Amino acid sequence: MKKLLTVTMALIAFLVINAYSVSIKHPGGDKFVRPLKNNSISNQLLTVSYNSALKGFEVTAQSAKKAFLKNVIPNGVIETVEQKTVVSAAFGRGTALLVTTTDGNLFSFALYSRQPFLFVSQTIKNGGSTNIDIPKLNPVSFSVDLGKPADQLKTMGTGGLLAPDKNPGSYVFLTTVDPGSRHGVVAGWITNEKGSGVLFSNIENSLVNIKAQIDYGHFLLPAGKNEAVETLAIGYFDDARLGEEQFADAIAKQQNIKMKARSxxxxxxxxxxxxxxxxxxxxxxxxxxxxxxxxxxxxxxxxxxxxxxxxxxxxxxxxxxxxxxxxxxxxxxxxxxxxxxxxxxxxxxxxxxxxxxxxxxxxxxxxxxxxxxxxxxxxxxxxxxxxxxxxxxxxxxxxxxxxxxxxxxxxxxxxxxxxxxxxxxxxxxxxxxxxxxxxxxxxxxxxxxxxxxxxxxxxxxxxxxxxxxxxxxxxxxxxxxxxxxxxxxxxxxxxxxxIGPDFNHDGQTIRTGAIRASRLYFLNGKVWWNDPDPSMLREKGLSTADPGAGGIGSLTRARLLPSFVAITSQFFLSSDWLPDLPEERLEIMKRCMASHHGIARPVDLFDKFLPSIWRATDKKTGTERNVIGLFNWETTAHKIRTTLDWAGLSNEKTYYAFDFWANKPMTTISNAISEELPAESCIMIAVRARTNHPVVVSTSQHVTQGMIDLVKEEWKNGVLSGTSKIIGGDDYELRIAGINDGAAWKLDKAKIIGDAKNVTIEVLPQTEKGWLRVVIKAKENRMINWQVVFRK
Missing domain, CATH: 3.20.20.70 (Aldolase class I)
Known part of the structure; x- marks a missing residue:
């Protein structure tokens, strides 16, 4: 017996020294298969490690070079852990640590090539002789470590931006974030096939603790049957906004979503x-x-x-x-x-x-x-x-x-x-x-x-x-x-x-749709089109009990929600009786209804209840176009400010700027954007990095100022040329800056290239220093090639 004990102790020491995590058994028996030679798996972005002493996992992000997930604990007593190759129809080939528990359930902790998420799934087993009715499951819990005390972090979910211990729980996703750096952990259910995935947060031992839950109501599992349940994705991101967007991409891959064109x-x-x-x-x-x-x-x-x-x-x-x-x-x-x-x-x-x-x-x-x-x-x-x-x-x-x-x-x-x-x-x-x-x-x-x-x-x-x-x-x-x-x-x-209630049904006036459309912005254009309900334009309300039927008031206020929908490229709806709508309000519709195909992100998503700064950007034509939208949702005047780098631009550059609704150039912008906005108003600013020659900063057709209509722009040998999609009967204006930069550029002529039938081009008298306005008029919808020729 003593000799046997000595051999046993030596074997245990050998296993510990060689970092063998646990002996592996077949899920249904006690036969020893092989030791786990590596207690971790990795891809290009993440490493998942099993800690046999703590009976849980840690996950390290290669970019952060530290564990961002700790105490990742599957629900049940772990019996075996095994490394195995897995294949997903959506994500391809990967590696997983497969965990069996003493009650016969199986957990998979999987990584796939170049995917930024750990994918956690569970297969439940009814080992009894009678059917069981499962109302809910809590497959896994984990702690988030972002290197800061938990009380300095926030959670963003369907309930909005909240302290981790004040969040009532979020459907589908929950982001834990450091607002000062945007570093964060995004967790979410990429499937909701049989159950409704929810995530709850609290604070334990100075860390944010997340509990995953699947609500079923009734999930009948027959005797002797196994069944896989929903899949949870968890990942670390230097910018949690990008993490939420990649989470939406993962849902789209898993569900094979193909976005349908909308109008x-x-x-x-x-x-x-x-x-x-x-x-x-x-x-x-x-x-x-x-x-x-x-x-x-x-x-x-x-x-x-x-x-x-x-x-x-x-x-x-x-x-x-x-x-x-x-x-x-x-x-x-x-x-x-x-x-x-x-x-x-x-x-x-x-x-x-x-x-x-x-x-x-x-x-x-x-x-x-x-x-x-x-x-x-x-x-x-x-x-x-x-x-x-x-x-x-x-x-x-x-x-x-x-x-x-x-x-x-x-x-x-x-x-x-x-x-x-x-x-x-x-x-x-x-x-x-x-x-x-x-x-x-x-x-x-x-x-x-x-x-x-x-x-x-x-x-x-x-x-x-x-x-x-x-x-x-x-x-x-x-x-x-x-x-x-x-x-x-x-x-x-x-x-x-x-994604929200009926217009104004929560007492938030015109903010109702924007609140939910902001916190769920990352789903738009990837999982579905976010519908924030109609953008009202009418001036006066109705004598009705319907709180959604009220008037908007001033033109300034009427521009707020349509501009938001336009820059965020969400679903535009109208519900004003259009034949009676004044022309100035119909004009707002015209400039906001179409949808751009660039990227739109809230700059201050993790800073406040309702973001006030958005940046839309589009590089598809080879020319980078940026629009910064500033939104004051409050009923009093507010100053809205952001540094350029926080907005995704460069603090090292100076930018030309054009205010769409004011229809005028702004002073050049360096380092920061800072504007005092009246109550319930917005500013839509097209920005373009300063150059040594003329460039198109803005167009008049849409608040995104060129993203939709200006399909090509080129500068070559003193000629600024481009191709624009013109709407018949709508005067189309190019706002060109840089006339005084690099050289004293002097206008020679502006002309249409190719078929000029029923098309005119005119250079307006120059009244704004360093800027030039060119107007193109066409009787029908058409694509028009134009040139503006300069000489030094």
Whole structure:
């Protein structure tokens, strides 16, 4: 025995000296396989190490050269750890540390080539002889170490920018960040297939501790079965904004998301005249007005009718007879007369409906009560305003929603605004939902197919709709903030998402949409288009109880939200009655509706509740264009300031600058931008690094000042030349700086190259030192090549 003990102790010492982390067993048995020769895995960006003494993992970022994750602990008692090659359909070949626990569950901690995230997933096992119903899982917890005390850090999630111990929990993602450096850790669920991923934060031992959770309500796992659950991604970034953007890229890869082209949308709901669903007559009038004003060329492409077109009884919120038209409503000839006229004007038709809820009280459902999900008490699952949730696993329901979607498409609608989506998850209305709130998920009986979770059934419902109508129909999700269960569960299945509540329903006036669109900016253009609800332009409000129908007031205030949507390239919607809109306010729409294809980032995302500084940049044409948007969302005047390097520009350079809405050059900018802004106002500043020759700093067509319309610019041998996309009937102005730089450049002539029919070019009298304005006029939409010739 003594000899055996000595040999055993020597073996243990040998294992420790050689850094063997743990002996490896087959998950189902005690047979010794081999020692783990390396207790860590690495890729180009991260190293994951297992600490056998602490029964947990550490993760080191190569850029930071220190562990940013500590105490990464899977849920359960670790029995074995094994290194293994893994392959992902989305991310390719990688290496993982596979962990089995004493209860038979399996965890994977995986790295893939050039991916900045550690991917954590779990496979759960029901080793018993009876089925188990799992309401939630907590797969892993970890501590974030950014080299600063936790009370100096912030967390950014769906609830906004908060102290780590004040955050109620965030759906899908949670960023822990040092605001002073932007260094941070981004954690998020790249899948929400069966469950709803949530992340919670607190402070433990001076570190931010994160607990991952998946809410199911009902997840039935049969006896003897294994099943993989959701995947969590965690990564360190020197700039956490870039980390959030790469997290969105990872979701897009995992979900195979291909962004669908969008245009600006007119929504009838808030209109001063013809609100609600509008009418056949008003839609025809509106379509003709849009055609007459050439607003499609400025970006407006869809007229979407809203609630109150449909039939059915009035019980709990909207009527829900979506298979037929209200005989007393504004569409006495059915839907085809309106849609045909809109289509004839060159526009698409959109329609509002609620695909996953009906009124169980409607007579037509008297013998279809089995279509509805049920509360635990057996009654139909009904929520305030949302009405009764359909059981999306019921074959008859699946046929019903598919046929209804086909009917609407056959009416002529290619844009679906799908409201109350959360009803498909069989959860309660929680309005307004940002940070984690109890929605009683699971306070219902299992669905018709008990092996389907509520989230899984919801995603199946969206897939059924897509299959029914094809890829050419645009799915506009509405609204995540009614209940955030529809947030992650909709990713990959809708083209846009209302990321906030109805306009002004949270008492934030025009800030409502901007608040959520800012904190979720990184999803826009990668996972879906963020929809912040309509940008109101009307001056005066309505005598109505609807808080979203109020007027905007001054032109300065009216420019604020449209400019925000334009620079951030989010989803532009209008809901003012356009034929009565004054020309000066229609002008704001024209300059903001189109969407640029550059990169837009909030400069002060981690500094304040609602960012006030944005930078949009675009290098696609070979010429770098930058626009800095300064936004004062407050009701009093404020000075807004940023250094150039913090905004992503260079402190070593001097920049020409042009104020779009003031229509005037600014003094050159060096080191910092600092402006005093009146209450609820904005400044849109095009900036261009100073050179020794003339350059185009700004154009007049759009607030992004060249990103959309100026497709080419070149300086060669004293000639400034370019190609611009001109809108017919819209005077197009080039704002050129650098006339006095490098040499005393003197204008020789300006001319059109190629076909000049119905096109004129004119140099305006020079009234601004160092600047030149050139105006091009064309009768039709066209691409125009131009030249401005200088001599010294």
């Amino acid at each position: 600006a949308v007119y929504c009838t709901w808030y209109s001063e005249k013809n609100g609600g669903a509008g009418s056949e007559a008003s839609n025809i009038e509106l379509a003709r007005f849009i055609e007459e004003k050439n607003l499609k060329s400025f970006g407006l492409g869809v007229i979407q009718i809203d609630d109150e077109w449909q039939a059915g009884g009035k019980y709990n919120g909207p009527r829900r007879g979506f298979d037929r038209v209200d005989p007393k409503g504004g569409y006495p000839n059915g839907m085809a007369a309106s849609t045909s006229a809109v289509k004839a004007a060159g526009l698409e038709n959109g329609i509002w409906w609620m695909p996953f809820a009906r009124n169980y009280q409607d007579p037509e459902y008297k013998d279809r009560q089995h279509w509805f999900a049920k509360h635990t008490n057996g009654k139909p699952f009904e929520t305030n305003w949302g009405a009764t949730s359909l059981d999306l696993t019921q074959p008859e329901v699946q046929t019903h929603i598919a046929e209804l979607a086909k009917t609407m498409k056959n009416w002529g609608y290619n844009y679906f605004k799908m409201d109350g989506l959360y009803t498909g998850t069989v959860t309660n209305l929680v309005y307004i939902n940002d940070g984690y709130k109890n929605d009683s998920i699971g306070n219902s009986k299992p669905l018709f197919n008990p092996l389907k979770t509520q989230i899984e059934a919801y995603r199946d419902g969206l897939r059924i709709l897509r299959k029914a109508v094809g890829e050419d129909v645009f799915f506009s999700g509405c609204s995540a903030s009614q209940n955030m269960r529809s947030f992650g569960a909709s990713m990959g299945l809708v083209n846009s998402m209302r």
